[in-house]
Amino acid sequence: xxxxxxxxxxxxxxxxxxxxxxxxxxxxxxxxxxxxxxxxxxxxxxxxxxxxxxxxxxxxxxxxxxxxxxxxxxxxxxxxxxxxxxxxxxxxxxxxxxxxxxxxxxxxxxxxxxxxxxxxxxxxxxxxxxxxxxxxxxxxxxxxxxxxxxxxxxxxxxxxxxxxxxxxxxxxxxxxxxxxxxxxxxxxxxxxxxxxxxxxxxxxxxxxxxxxxxxxxxxxxxxxxxxxxxxxxxxxxxxxxxxxxxxxxxxxxxxxxxxxxxxxxxxxxxxxxxxxxxxxxxxxxxxxxxxxxxxxxxxxxxxxxxxxxxxxxxxxxxxxxxxxxxxxxxxxxxxxxxxxxxxxxxxxxxxxxxxxxxxxxxxxxxxxxxxxxxxxxxxxxxxxxxxxxxxxxx
Numbered sequence: 001x002x003x004x005x006x007x008x009x010x011x012x013x014x015x016x017x018x019x020x021x022x023x024x025x026x027x028x029x030x031x032x033x034x035x036x037x038x039x040x041x042x043x044x045x046x047x048x049x050x051x052x053x054x055x056x057x058x059x060x061x062x063x064x065x066x067x068x069x070x071x072x073x074x075x076x077x078x079x080x081x082x083x084x085x086x087x088x089x090x091x092x093x094x095x096x097x098x099x100x101x102x103x104x105x106x107x108x109x110x111x112x113x114x115x116x117x118x119x120x121x122x123x124x125x126x127x128x129x130x131x132x133x134x135x136x137x138x139x140x141x142x143x144x145x146x147x148x149x150x151x152x153x154x155x156x157x158x159x160x161x162x163x164x165x166x167x168x169x170x171x172x173x174x175x176x177x178x179x180x181x182x183x184x185x186x187x188x189x190x191x192x193x194x195x196x197x198x199x200x201x202x203x204x205x206x207x208x209x210x211x212x213x214x215x216x217x218x219x220x221x222x223x224x225x226x227x228x229x230x231x232x233x234x235x236x237x238x239x240x241x242x243x244x245x246x247x248x249x250x251x252x253x254x255x256x257x258x259x260x261x262x263x264x265x266x267x268x269x270x271x272x273x274x275x276x277x278x279x280x281x282x283x284x285x286x287x288x289x290x291x292x293x294x295x296x297x298x299x300x301x302x303x304x305x306x307x308x309x310x311x312x313x314x315x316x317x318x319x320x321x322x323x324x325x326x327x328x329x330x331x332x333x334x335x336x337x338x339x340x341x342x343x344x345x346x347x348x349x350x351x352x353x354x355x356x357x358x359x360x361x362x363x364x365x366x367x368x369x370x371x372x373x374x375x376x377x378x379x380x381x382x383x384x385x386x387x388x389x390x391x392x393x394x
Contacts, residue, residue, distance in 0.1 A: 355388055
């Protein structure tokens with residue numbers, strides 16, 4: 001099994017920073033291409049990815065003659081969707097909390113329904129549009145008694161979590177050529193959903209022991225549950241869902257990060273690297289500047305999605321600030337796409353030198369909203385391919 005250390009830390013001769021780009025003499029498959037880019041190795045071309053669509057966008061594109069039987073990537077000229085199968089670990093294992101209690105509808109109208117979920121949350125969800133459900137009651141309360149109940153939903157030794165044919169599926173998954181990832185952890189993202197943003201914030205001060213115990217349990221849960229999978233499947237990167245930042249910065253301070261999260265992130269990242277996963281990515285929306293140094297200290301390899309449109313992040317500036325230690329995935333303002341070919345070219349052109357340097361794959365910085373037509377998105381894909389044609393290492 002190839003270790004993390006053996007594929008990182010490129011020597012100076014492995015990538016040139018001057019001269020005319022030259023193509024490799026052979027065509028890579030998608031997995032080879034992704035790994036080469038993120039490892040600062042020569043690659044043949046830049047892949048074209050996105051981070052999915054709003055449900056309303058898919059409906060609009062359906063009215064614009066996009067067949068439901070054709071993958072969006074095939075219909076628009078992109079590379080295969082890297083996100084496909086990530087959230088449910090490709091059907092191999094159930095990673096979400098499991099409760100024996102059924103969900104119950106408490107109230108329902110034409111506009112919304114109020115549901116008590118199987119894990120105890122009471123949510124009000126709209127029936128129209130892609131709105132975030134309103135939490136009327138959290139699934140987990142900030143008390144030890146509540147946590148003792150809740151952690152029974154997170155038993156990694158429950159054999160029912162594994163699909164009966166998971167080993168057969170694992171063999172099939174190893175035969176793919178597309179980039180494949182898996183949900184590897186969520187030390188803040190899910191606990192925030194279970195507790196609510198306010199309660200998890202207070203818990204760090206009111207009961208720091210319980211706060212860290214929850215983090216530690218979730219970390220152990222993921223590593224124990226996924227070890228058998230990683231012994232069978234070779235993934236291209238691990239994906240941490242956190243969404244721990246908003247419009248002015250993180251939901252907790254760097255000091256709090258170092259107090260509660262650094263140790264557990266480090267041991268998880270070390271675990272995934274030792275299991276042969278070459279890269280570990282952290283996903284956080286919002287303004288991430290304050291936490292970037294923390295993530296790099298913890299050992300994260302890739303930061304995603306580098307939001308441009310709302311928070312004005314700049315991948316070129318970030319590379320200058322942090323060097324090649326910071327690999328990035330994202331950094332294209334999705335709101336530019338409906339503005340037309342000229343606007344897209346102006347937006348992409350400043351990224352050419354950065355992409356040729358390696359360690360960066362530009363993609364739209366979040367899901368494509370419904371103000372973008374199918375034809376406008378196809379124009380974006382074409383302009384992307386034209387703009388980055390030849391932007392590869394010497």
